[in-house]
Amino acid sequence: MNPLESKQTYQQYVDKKSPNSPIIKNCFNAFWVGGLICTIGQIISNICKERGFDIATSSTIVSIILIGISAFLTGLNLFNKIGKFAGAGSLIPITGFANSIVSPAMEYKSEGYVMGVGGKMFTVAGPVLVFGISASILVGIIYMIFATESITLV
Amino acid sequence: MKKIGNQSYSFDSPPTIVDCASIVGPKEAQGPLSKYFDLCIEDEFWGEKTWEKAESKIIKETVNTVIAKSGIPSAQIDCCFAGDLLNQCISSSFGLRELSIPFFGVFGACSAFVESMSLAAICTEAFAENTLCATSSHFCSAEKQFRFPLELGNQRPQSSQWTVTGAGSAILSKNGTGPYITMITPGKIVDMGIKDGNNMGAAMAPAFCDTLTTHFLDTGRNPSYYDAIISGDLGYVGKEIVLDIMSSKGYNIKSNYNDCGILIFDKLKQDTHSGGSGCGCCASVFSGYLFKELRARKMKKLLLIATGALMNSTSSQQGESIPGIAHAISIEI
Numbered sequence: 001m002n003p004l005e006s007k008q009t010y011q012q013y014v015d016k017k018s019p020n021s022p023i024i025k026n027c028f029n030a031f032w033v034g035g036l037i038c039t040i041g042q043i044i045s046n047i048c049k050e051r052g053f054d055i056a057t058s059s060t061i062v063s064i065i066l067i068g069i070s071a072f073l074t075g076l077n078l079f080n081k082i083g084k085f086a087g088a089g090s091l092i093p094i095t096g097f098a099n100s101i102v103s104p105a106m107e108y109k110s111e112g113y114v115m116g117v118g119g120k121m122f123t124v125a126g127p128v129l130v131f132g133i134s135a136s137i138l139v140g141i142i143y144m145i146f147a148t149e150s151i152t153l154v
Numbered sequence: 155m156k157k158i159g160n161q162s163y164s165f166d167s168p169p170t171i172v173d174c175a176s177i178v179g180p181k182e183a184q185g186p187l188s189k190y191f192d193l194c195i196e197d198e199f200w201g202e203k204t205w206e207k208a209e210s211k212i213i214k215e216t217v218n219t220v221i222a223k224s225g226i227p228s229a230q231i232d233c234c235f236a237g238d239l240l241n242q243c244i245s246s247s248f249g250l251r252e253l254s255i256p257f258f259g260v261f262g263a264c265s266a267f268v269e270s271m272s273l274a275a276i277c278t279e280a281f282a283e284n285t286l287c288a289t290s291s292h293f294c295s296a297e298k299q300f301r302f303p304l305e306l307g308n309q310r311p312q313s314s315q316w317t318v319t320g321a322g323s324a325i326l327s328k329n330g331t332g333p334y335i336t337m338i339t340p341g342k343i344v345d346m347g348i349k350d351g352n353n354m355g356a357a358m359a360p361a362f363c364d365t366l367t368t369h370f371l372d373t374g375r376n377p378s379y380y381d382a383i384i385s386g387d388l389g390y391v392g393k394e395i396v397l398d399i400m401s402s403k404g405y406n407i408k409s410n411y412n413d414c415g416i417l418i419f420d421k422l423k424q425d426t427h428s429g430g431s432g433c434g435c436c437a438s439v440f441s442g443y444l445f446k447e448l449r450a451r452k453m454k455k456l457l458l459i460a461t462g463a464l465m466n467s468t469s470s471q472q473g474e475s476i477p478g479i480a481h482a483i484s485i486e487i
Contacts, residue, residue, distance in 0.1 A: 007347035083307015
């Protein structure tokens, strides 16, 4: 068979020929690293509550500490190694978000602090912010329209 | 110079490759070819403030090395051809701005080295006494331009390739005792609709097969004529595709075909997935390894076909497919 018969046959042939990612290994690593990060968050949260902070303040403290650790590890050239190992496990929690802002800031520092760091800082995280904020506004509007005693958003 | 068949050309007085030089980065230095390179730099910055400056320094020093090795003073070099992957080819133009040799900037993505060699060979046949060609690439500057920031914690797909940090340079001369560039087959652009920027090997393989088949048909040669047929940077995925396509066309190149992207890294130890890529890949592997093999007469007939993916980051984001190209030069002793 000649794989170059048409673009379609070539695409199918290439899909078959290209190696797949080791998906089971990746899922397993993502699961336990993601779980570990969340457990660390929970421990911080429990300590905060023990010290007398309310739930909302404790959650904020957890976010700040995890973001701080993630940004620090990014600066030490370690977070990319964790990310390569754990994939979505380290990317989905707030650690991934911090990494996606700090890494372009570091990368584009060579183009100056204003147009480099400032301008390019959100190249990776930008879409998450735009669509995250848009979605929350949309939900807010829907909530406002249909707000009754029975609907409560925690 | 005369035309043979559809798109191949042979030289009346084949230019000699007088000497070659190569400088590579730390990762390449850990690869299987490390002992062949002229210099392995210790870190990606090489004392510069940015990766772009480091890449310019690499190509500049590679050119200085080849000029020193060849013993031909730069005043006697009539023109140079150079290229790289960065926007508007800044590495080569910035790196070679103090060279004061007439300069032609060349862009052919990762095929730039063989493209430069072809053009330099044509000039040498036509008017020039000596010509120079050089190309470079840098892993960090290429990732920055084409993909994500280096510190971003993401996973690379298995079909992706690792841009080589390094440069290669060669000096061609009218007079010499070989190795000679005897023929060139400039390639056509071939686009088979591959859109995945992480699977360059698949995007470029059809162009490679087109150029290789055309070369055989034009010249009447067959695969066994060459001691080695080496592609620029198709990687492991591309190599498998090439073997399949060529066997479907009735050519068996299994025994003497290999790829620079495969040769330069150790896949298992270096975690480079499908292999190396970039203008510096073919350039450093040829200048470092293959040229020395030719000189030592371990290899007498080499067909070097560099492949390029003619895309940029905007075209990928706009969903365009990736056109591929492949240029061939036949080098014989």
